[in-house]
Amino acid sequence: MFSEAVKIEQRVEEGKGITTLRFPMGAKVRPGQFLMVWIPGVDEIPMSVSFIGALAGITVKEVGEATRALSLMKEGDVLGLRGPYGNGWQLPPGRVLCVGGGVGMAPIMTAAEGMADRTRVDVAIGARNAGEIIFEGRARRASDDVRTTTDDGSYGLKGTVVALADQMMREKRYDVVLGCGPEVMNRYLLKACKQHSVPCQLSLERLMKCGAGLCGSCVIDGLRVCADGPVFTGEQVERMTEFGRWKRDDAGLRVSL
Amino acid sequence: MTTSLETDICGTRLRNPTMLASGVMGETGDSLLRVAEAGAGAAVTKSIGLEPRRGYPNPTLVELEDGYINAMGLPGPGIEAFGEEMSVALKGGIPIIGSLFAAIPEDFVTLAVRMQEYGASAIELNLSCPHAKGYGMEVGVDPEAVASIVRQVKAAIDIPLWAKLTPNTHRLLDVAKAVEGAGGDAIVAVNTVKAMAISVEARRPVLFNRTGGLSGPAIKAVGLRCVYELYEAVDIPIIGVGGAETSRDVLEYLMAGARAVQIGSGVGRRGLGVFQAACGGLLRYLEEHGLNSLSDIVGVAHVQ
Ligand SMILES: Cc1cc2nc3c(=O)[nH]c(=O)nc-3n(C[C@H](O)[C@H](O)[C@H](O)COP(=O)(O)OP(=O)(O)OC[C@H]3O[C@@H](n4cnc5c(N)ncnc54)[C@H](O)[C@@H]3O)c2cc1C
Ligand SMILES: Cc1cc2nc3c(=O)[nH]c(=O)nc-3n(C[C@H](O)[C@H](O)[C@H](O)COP(=O)(O)O)c2cc1C
Ligand code: FES
Numbered sequence: 001m002f003s004e005a006v007k008i009e010q011r012v013e014e015g016k017g018i019t020t021l022r023f024p025m026g027a028k029v030r031p032g033q034f035l036m037v038w039i040p041g042v043d044e045i046p047m048s049v050s051f052i053g054a055l056a057g058i059t060v061k062e063v064g065e066a067t068r069a070l071s072l073m074k075e076g077d078v079l080g081l082r083g084p085y086g087n088g089w090q091l092p093p094g095r096v097l098c099v100g101g102g103v104g105m106a107p108i109m110t111a112a113e114g115m116a117d118r119t120r121v122d123v124a125i126g127a128r129n130a131g132e133i134i135f136e137g138r139a140r141r142a143s144d145d146v147r148t149t150t151d152d153g154s155y156g157l158k159g160t161v162v163a164l165a166d167q168m169m170r171e172k173r174y175d176v177v178l179g180c181g182p183e184v185m186n187r188y189l190l191k192a193c194k195q196h197s198v199p200c201q202l203s204l205e206r207l208m209k210c211g212a213g214l215c216g217s218c219v220i221d222g223l224r225v226c227a228d229g230p231v232f233t234g235e236q237v238e239r240m241t242e243f244g245r246w247k248r249d250d251a252g253l254r255v256s257l
Numbered sequence: 258m259t260t261s262l263e264t265d266i267c268g269t270r271l272r273n274p275t276m277l278a279s280g281v282m283g284e285t286g287d288s289l290l291r292v293a294e295a296g297a298g299a300a301v302t303k304s305i306g307l308e309p310r311r312g313y314p315n316p317t318l319v320e321l322e323d324g325y326i327n328a329m330g331l332p333g334p335g336i337e338a339f340g341e342e343m344s345v346a347l348k349g350g351i352p353i354i355g356s357l358f359a360a361i362p363e364d365f366v367t368l369a370v371r372m373q374e375y376g377a378s379a380i381e382l383n384l385s386c387p388h389a390k391g392y393g394m395e396v397g398v399d400p401e402a403v404a405s406i407v408r409q410v411k412a413a414i415d416i417p418l419w420a421k422l423t424p425n426t427h428r429l430l431d432v433a434k435a436v437e438g439a440g441g442d443a444i445v446a447v448n449t450v451k452a453m454a455i456s457v458e459a460r461r462p463v464l465f466n467r468t469g470g471l472s473g474p475a476i477k478a479v480g481l482r483c484v485y486e487l488y489e490a491v492d493i494p495i496i497g498v499g500g501a502e503t504s505r506d507v508l509e510y511l512m513a514g515a516r517a518v519q520i521g522s523g524v525g526r527r528g529l530g531v532f533q534a535a536c537g538g539l540l541r542y543l544e545e546h547g548l549n550s551l552s553d554i555v556g557v558a559h560v561q
Contacts, residue, residue: 003320005458036316040459044315078458082320210318214281214525215329216303222287227525250311252284252303252334 002027003082008075009055016131017062018103019071023079025056031110032088032203032231036211038080042069046208046226048180049084050106050135052113059134061103085211086230089201091115094175097198098143099124099165099189101181102132107203107230108180109135112142119144124168126161126181130154162188169196176200183257187244190234200234206247217248260543262536264298264517264551266494267417267442269352269378271298271517273539274551275507275532278498278521279304279356279381279421284333286345293349295529296536300351301519302339304358304383306392307368309335313465319454324473324500325522326452328466331358331392336371343375352378354419358392362409369410369418379416382406384432385423385448398426400435407439419496421445424476424483430490443494445519446483450476473522474500481513488514488556502527504538511551512558 010022029049037058038044043066051057060070073079089111096115100108105125115121122145127133129152139146148156149164157164162185165177169192179189180203193200206218206225213227221240223229237243246254262273277300282288284303292300312332319326334342346353355372357380359365369380384397384406396402403420411418420436422429424447433444449470454463462468480499487495497515501507502523510518523531539551548554 005456036318038316038463040456040461044317080316080456080459080463209312209315209329209332210325210327210525212318212320212325212525213528214318214325214327214522215332216282216284216288217332219282219285219288222285222291224282224288227528248285251309251332253309253338 003080005078005080008073008077008079011073011075014059014134017071018059018132018134020050020057020059021070021073021079022051022055022057024054025081027084029056029084030088031091031114032107033084033086034107034230035081035083036085036208037070039066039069039073040078040080042066044080045070046211048107050109052110059103059106083211085226087228089114089178089231092176094120095173096121097124097165097168097174097177098122099126099161099177099179099181101126101161101185102128103134104181104185104203105135108178109138111178112139115142118142122146122168122172122174124149124161124164126150126164126185128152160188161185162192165189166192169193169198174198179203183244186237190237193234201231202234202237203230204232204237204243205230207250217250217252219248260540260548261550262539266379266496266516269299269417271352273298273536274511274517275535276354276496276517276519277301277524278519279383280329281521281524283356284342286342289342289346289353290349291529292532293351296533297351298517299354299378300346300349301354301356301381302346303333304331304356305333305336305339305368305372306331306358307336307364309333309338316463316465319463319469321473321475324471324475325525326454326464326469326471327449328464328469330466336368340371340375343377347376354379354381356381356383356421358383360392360396362406365406365410366413369414373414373416377416379419379442380410380414381419381421381445382410383421383448385421397423397432398428400428400431403432404435404439407436407441411440417442419443419445421448423448424479425451429483430486433487433491437491437493441493443496444487444491445496445498446487447476447480447499450479472499473526474502476500477506481509484510484515485513485558488559502531502535504535504542507535507539508542508554511554512556514556514559516555
């Protein structure tokens with residue numbers, strides 16, 4: 001665990017409203033872990049590490065004030081980082097299907113690259129439209145079988161990424177599925193994996209304040225997404241009564257998703 | 258006779274002297290349940306107020322090598338919604354201590370009565386939060402104000418009343434005596450030490466609230482000193498808090514005079530296994546020294 005201030009060295013626009021920021025970082029990170037990213041004067045929010053290595057990176061999608069401020073940062077600007085936090089993926093031996101929805105590709109991509117064997121890992125990339133498909137080139141360098149889908153059919157197949165994953169599981173035998181995306185996607189992906197009897201791991205999101213396993217704001221049932229997750233096994237997720245239905249607000253009150 | 262870690266705090270029986278400190282994993286019933294499963298002897302809830310509160314915006318936490326500085330700003334669902342969480346928490350089978358914060362005695366009374374109805378084994382008054390304006394520490398450094406709160410709450414409930422004190426005052430012992438004089442059943446010491454972190458690169462304080470409360474190993478020496486002095490100043494039981502993570506830390510607090518020890522930051526730094534690990538070490542210590550119970554070591558550091 002560390003806290004450090006870093007200077008942004010590279011800024012890349014990956015897609016519509018989706019930006020990657022790269023910076024040198026001292027800490028060692030495992031695929032699927034995240035950082036608490038401080039935008040001085042604005043906010044501090046959780047971001048998956050989307051690039052691992054000497055020039056680390058995060059990939060942010062604009063959804064509100066903090067993500068907008070982060071997206072607008074320039075080369076040379078300073079970010080505060082703490083972490084890495086969370087468990088990360090369990091990368092098992094065997095064949096892996098990586099499924100990313102939208103900016104959910106950020107932690108998925110580090111998993112695919114972490115496998116370091118393009119014959120063992122396939123990637124399904126989904127987004128709402130062509131502008132939001134990210135990391136396709138990177139995925140093709142890490143995998144022999146990369147397929148894309150968009151909700152509106154503007155790129156790749158038309159349909160959801162879960163339908164695509166379902167199709168791939170029908171065609172090929174996988175030992176594990178890794179998934180990250182909106183909660184509805186995760187929910188249907190879990191269902192599809194069950195139907196095909198393929199174990200899965202899902203990276204989940206909840207409101208985070210401390211990121212360090214203390215404050216309890218990120219809990220789903222009794223599990224802290226920041227410390228016990230963000231990656232949970234399909235069995236763990238199936239036992240969660242709040243998954244797909246409830247989240248907690250800033251005050252810790254249960255509200256529907 | 259078998260060695261036992263059981264302890265008793267004014268009628269509340271604990272299977273072991275480790276307890277979850279307030280504000281850590283204590284906002285929801287399910288997370289309190291997990292703390293029970295992880296082996297804690299009791300668990301204190303997040304400090305609950307009258308109304309839902311969102312707390313401060315981030316950054317609310319700074320992580321240091323030897324602790325944290327937090328300024329959560331007392332977020333919480335409010336007493337009304339907390340009943341549901343309590344009913345879940347109680348399934349863990351360990352005593353659940355209801356921590357409360359308020360600005361005036363009347364509100365503390367309202368909260369305490371509800372917490373008792375919800376099934377809390379005891380009430381812990383948070384008279385010591387260093388970063389929520391108008392609450393906690395601002396009340397908790399005035400012996401008369403504290404006595405008035407303790408007296409009124411005590412008259413309204415049947416369960417034991419604990420008062421959690423701040424180390425951020427030279428009047429710690431006066432406040433503790435006020436608690437004892439007003440009928441308080443136990444003292445919990447300490448809450449966090451008021452602190453701050455500054456980012457050189459950003460040239461500003463890191464926390465949104467600028468200042469926060471320091472916790473973890475960084476404050477153990479302060480907590481120990483407070484417990485040691487309190488032990489000589491009051492006769493009611495003392496519960497130690499501040500930087501305890503290992504069985505050795507717990508032993509230090511017990512020797513200083515604490516009957517039980519709360520662990521907060523240790524849960525983040527070492528994980529939920531922190532309770533069981535500390536208890537395992539305690540049991541070994543007692544056995545190696547031929548002691549049957551914890552009462553044989555409470556306060557032994559007060560040598561002539
Ligand atoms: C472990 C973890 C890893 C994450 N990794 C990434 C990442 O790599 N890239 C990335 O872009 N985001 C990631 N997020 C989500 C990101 O943290 C949030 O989008 C961000 O906190 C929103 O802050 P804001 O101030 O911009 O939006 P807010 O003002 O807080 O919210 C604006 C609007 O966006 C909605 N919103 C808030 N949070 C989310 C969310 N998580 N998903 C969808 N809508 C949301 C709100 O409901 C609201 O309508 C991650 C979250 C977690 C918990
Ligand atoms: C994130 C966090 C939140 C806290 N919230 C509360 C709270 O709501 N009420 C309270 O009485 N103490 C609160 N505390 C203080 C702890 O209960 C404890 O007194 C302090 O952290 C010292 O113990 P530790 O070093 O074991 O953490 C909080 C501490 C932390 C780290
Ligand atoms: S964000 Fe605080 S416990 Fe997870």
